[in-house]
Amino acid sequence: GRMIEVRELTKRYGGTAALDGLSFEVRPGTVTGFLGPNGSGKSTCMRVLLGLAAADSGAALVNGRRYRELERPLHEVGALLDASAGHGDRTARDHLRCLARTHGIGDRRVTGLLERVGLAGVARRRIGGFSLGMRQRLGIAAALLGDPGVLLLDEPVNGLDPDGIRWIRELMRALAAEGRTVLVSSHLMGEMALTADRLVVVGRGRLIADTSVAELERRF
Numbered sequence: 001g002r003m004i005e006v007r008e009l010t011k012r013y014g015g016t017a018a019l020d021g022l023s024f025e026v027r028p029g030t031v032t033g034f035l036g037p038n039g040s041g042k043s044t045c046m047r048v049l050l051g052l053a054a055a056d057s058g059a060a061l062v063n064g065r066r067y068r069e070l071e072r073p074l075h076e077v078g079a080l081l082d083a084s085a086g087h088g089d090r091t092a093r094d095h096l097r098c099l100a101r102t103h104g105i106g107d108r109r110v111t112g113l114l115e116r117v118g119l120a121g122v123a124r125r126r127i128g129g130f131s132l133g134m135r136q137r138l139g140i141a142a143a144l145l146g147d148p149g150v151l152l153l154d155e156p157v158n159g160l161d162p163d164g165i166r167w168i169r170e171l172m173r174a175l176a177a178e179g180r181t182v183l184v185s186s187h188l189m190g191e192m193a194l195t196a197d198r199l200v201v202v203g204r205g206r207l208i209a210d211t212s213v214a215e216l217e218r219r220f
């Protein structure tokens, strides 16, 4: 399975409705842009999908199940939620090996992933000296450890230089071409129009539009 389904999802923080009856589905093998201004509920929705926050009502399903019901979570859904990438005094390779071993994944996969994200040359350097772009690459390698069919990327290009942005864009296209389902949040319409096949647009925790980029371009 490579599905994301969000149904009537509601979550309040005190007086604020972070999610207010949000429903959408993400089609397999697509890059779907999750577009909306800051504070519109995108991170909250991703955190609920990952079992890191509890919804008040509704359902957030990966492959038809709530996160805690997934049999092999790391192998079903990977996520890049922010730029924090482990202990600064560890090397990139040790960081990934440690994560991999916790989940019974071999070191060879770590070597392959470091190459895939372009960090093979700095694998023995301390994460503490990494730039934001390098941290994002490491975070993506971690998200891919279990070879998941579904990926959630929260504002992955924020703060990156043009080369870093282009690299992430191409990686997302490649992940979708491999048949993975990629949900990527952004507050930048232009960025999403360049990257995504489909757009799920939200505001104040509600669905505003669910459309293909091609359809939007035909209308303008």
Ligand code: ADP
Binding pocket: 013, 016, 017, 018, 036, 037, 038, 039, 040, 041, 042, 043, 044, 045
């Ligand atoms: P986005 O990812 O679109 O920027 P968020 O999901 O981060 O939006 O936030 C949605 C709303 O929920 C905002 O009003 C935010 O301030 C609020 N919010 C998010 N997380 C928390 C939290 N842990 N405690 C209180 N309010 C929160």
Ligand code: ADP
Binding pocket: 052, 073, 074, 075, 076, 077, 078, 079, 080, 142, 143, 148
């Ligand atoms: P447990 O060993 O308690 O079942 P998990 O392996 O599910 O824990 O998760 C351990 C940590 O890794 C959690 O903090 C969770 O946020 C994170 N995590 C779990 N699955 C993923 C994933 N697919 N992508 C990114 N982070 C994950």
